[in-house]
Amino acid sequence: MSIYVEKNRRTKRLIQDSFLQMLENKPFEAITIGDIAKRAKINRGTFYLHYKDKFDLLEQIEQKLFADLGTHIDQLQSRYTATLTFEEEQERLAVTFFSFIERQSPVLKILLSDHGRAGFHLRFRDAFAEKVRLNLEKNKDFNAKLKVPLEYFLSFITSAFLGLIEQWLQDGLDQTPQEMTALYIDIISFIRDGNGA
Amino acid sequence: MSIYVEKNRRTKRLIQDSFLQMLENKPFEAITIGDIAKRAKINRGTFYLHYKDKFDLLEQIEQKLFADLGTHIDQLQSRYTATLTFEEEQERLAVTFFSFIERQSPVLKILLSDHGRAGFHLRFRDAFAEKVRLNLEKNKDFNAKLKVPLEYFLSFITSAFLGLIEQWLQDGLDQTPQEMTALYIDIISFIRDGNGA
DNA sequence: TACAATTTTGAACAGGCTGTTCAGTTTTAC
DNA sequence: GTAAAACTGAACAGCCTGTTCAAAATTGTA
Incomplete structure (x- = not known):
């Protein structure tokens, strides 16, 4: 058997x-x-x-991917138990995401391209957003300070993240997950300190 | 004839x-x-x-949409000739984008959903990015201050924008383009002043 | 090795969609 | 009223789908 x-x-x-x-x-x-x-x-x-058919095949591939996202994040997130600041924790989550992308890049490159199936980026973003939401909810200050609806903020930040990922994949993964995280932080800093685009 | x-x-x-x-x-x-x-x-x-076939049909619809994006932006952007600050100009571009989305919402809602064709969000984002790039190139300081590759910054900001748009469409256009612009600015401000997510 | 359960094969089938053809009809402009 | 342009209806070969079934191959176990 x-x-x-x-x-x-x-x-x-x-x-x-x-x-x-x-x-x-x-x-x-x-x-x-x-x-x-x-x-x-x-x-x-x-x-x-x-x-069952072609769609079932793709669906099972997607599901496997989402399941892997869950286990990958749980693994890396539970590795260090030290208390981190909010910023440090966000950074750690970013590295975790980027390393997941690197690991699943062959599949993701295809699923996110125009050879995949319509709406995959939405499903993928939602899976992302769920993880981010859990992380944000830990911080009590966050919801108090945030004046816009949480859904909009989540869409904004996870889409932005996905944008970086798509560019990264398109450029043939020319950077490490750590470098991508630094790049992400640089952009946030730029918005914060530099010109308010 | x-x-x-x-x-x-x-x-x-x-x-x-x-x-x-x-x-x-x-x-x-x-x-x-x-x-x-x-x-x-x-x-x-x-x-x-x-x-020619089903794909040709959708392609022509897409092309018409992209053409409309161009004319819509040119129209609204050329309406006021007063000199604006960089921030004011970005805001004006945002309103223009959101009003375009509102105008084309019936089509966009479908094309961006999982009923459309794979990769549409990428093509749409590229069209967006092109407009933003032109706008950013006007500002000489911008490129000097920006330390990350322009392509990554563009992917980041236009994807974030598209994320807001998708959320907006999903929520049934419950806000005006002006309100969405305010929301966009609020999120940027939040990243700038509030918690650095 | 022999056996039984499981999996795969090859072939066939009806049904549906595609893209093309063509003669005949309708619509349109002048 | 007429000629050009656009549309119709019907037919077609070709391809893909999803299913069936008996036969064959593979696998684990006794």
């Missing part, structure tokens, strides 16, 4: 890999089940033993 | 309207040419007299 699951997983992984490789060259809509099967060297019918 | 074009445009508009209406309920991938033709009450073959 245990190995059957192994085998089951192996074929699923084969399908997912072929699919993702194919997405690098072709947009989602243009890829057929036949294409995937051919590249994975399996029978077309076998695909349907594992997935 | 002139009216032929008229008629030609009328059918195209009929197709576009039916298509956009349909996109409110069904995702792009699920819509067939037959569906569009049926709703537009035209022959399926007529569709192909105007568009």
